[in-house]
Amino acid sequence: MTTGARTPAIAVLGSINMDLVTTTGRLPAPGETVLGTGFAMVPGGKGANQAIAARRAGATVEFVGAVGDDVFAPRLRAALTDCGVGVDRLRTVSGPSGVAAIVVDADGENSIIVVGGANAGLTAMDDDDLAVLAKADILLCQLEIPIRTVAIAASHARAHGTTVVLNPSPVTDLPAELWAHIDVAVVNSGEAARLGAALSSVPHVITTRGADGAEYRGPDDRSHRCASPVVEVVDTTGAGDSFTGAFAAAWHRGPRAALAYACAAGALATTTLGASVSIPTAADIEAALAEQTPPQSSGKP
Numbered sequence: 001m002t003t004g005a006r007t008p009a010i011a012v013l014g015s016i017n018m019d020l021v022t023t024t025g026r027l028p029a030p031g032e033t034v035l036g037t038g039f040a041m042v043p044g045g046k047g048a049n050q051a052i053a054a055r056r057a058g059a060t061v062e063f064v065g066a067v068g069d070d071v072f073a074p075r076l077r078a079a080l081t082d083c084g085v086g087v088d089r090l091r092t093v094s095g096p097s098g099v100a101a102i103v104v105d106a107d108g109e110n111s112i113i114v115v116g117g118a119n120a121g122l123t124a125m126d127d128d129d130l131a132v133l134a135k136a137d138i139l140l141c142q143l144e145i146p147i148r149t150v151a152i153a154a155s156h157a158r159a160h161g162t163t164v165v166l167n168p169s170p171v172t173d174l175p176a177e178l179w180a181h182i183d184v185a186v187v188n189s190g191e192a193a194r195l196g197a198a199l200s201s202v203p204h205v206i207t208t209r210g211a212d213g214a215e216y217r218g219p220d221d222r223s224h225r226c227a228s229p230v231v232e233v234v235d236t237t238g239a240g241d242s243f244t245g246a247f248a249a250a251w252h253r254g255p256r257a258a259l260a261y262a263c264a265a266g267a268l269a270t271t272t273l274g275a276s277v278s279i280p281t282a283a284d285i286e287a288a289l290a291e292q293t294p295p296q297s298s299g300k301p
């Protein structure tokens with residue numbers, strides 16, 4: 001299917017984690033203990049965050065993923081259903097759900113360790129999963145589940161005309177056959193440097209640069225840049241996910257508009273602690289964009 005002007009249908013194949021978030025004045029050095037200033041448990045995972053971001057930005061979203069049968073699972077599932085993400089393809093597997101140990105410092109910078117849990121068990125796609133991918137306008141994936149599953153999904157989606165968007169994070173080398181099925185890649189500047197030439201085969205590449213905005217490179221080296229709205233940063237966790245989900249939801253508007261929309265979504269997500277809970281709605285994003293846009297001249301003196 002192709003993305004038209006209607007509300008896009010997005011299938012997100014990816015991880016869902018319980019984020020165990022500690023705040024501290026500064027990140028500890030190796031071997032060092034520092035005192036923390038706070039603790040929170042917040043649903044996260046790059047897949048779930050991007051699904052929520054796309055849904056809040058107005059897309060119809062189906063999530064394909066896995067939770068465990070532990071105490072975190074009901075809250076993780078509810079994080080998706082509460083905002084209207086479809087969970088028919090969210091399976092429950094035996095064992096722990098994914099967790100992420102996150103430390104956020106006083107400047108809002110973070111360090112994250114993810115333990116895959118149920119996400120690592122997402123090794124196969126059944127016919128019902130594949131049907132969701134084939135029906136969608138966009139398949140959105142990241143790399144917190146087995147790469148072979150991402151490759152199978154991307155190939156199947158492509159074969160059915162679904163646009164494949166990959167956020168290759170956490171970054172790692174990928175097989176050329178997977179890159180061949182990617183229409184759009186969303187990377188941060190570190191990932192762009194690490195992936196280098198591999199990205200040159202991707203028709204549309206978006207590189208995010210934190211507070212410095214983002215840039216788009218399309219076919220025939222067409223390019224656009226966008227600035228980020230100026231915000232007070234509390235926590236950058238999930239900002240890239242907010243950007244990516246919003247970008248996918250706005251892709252049908254064209255690269256320039258989608259880029260501006262996503263820049264606003266990413267910036268707004270840094271203003272609150274926690275990943276999924278900080279993701280802005282379409283109304284929040286539109287309001288930020290309206291503030292950024294200089295008023296049109298009336299033509300009167």
Ligand code: RIB
Nearest residue numbers: 017044045046100238275
């Ligand atoms: O991108 C932020 C996310 O990375 C967190 O929510 C955490 O779960 C890890 O997946």
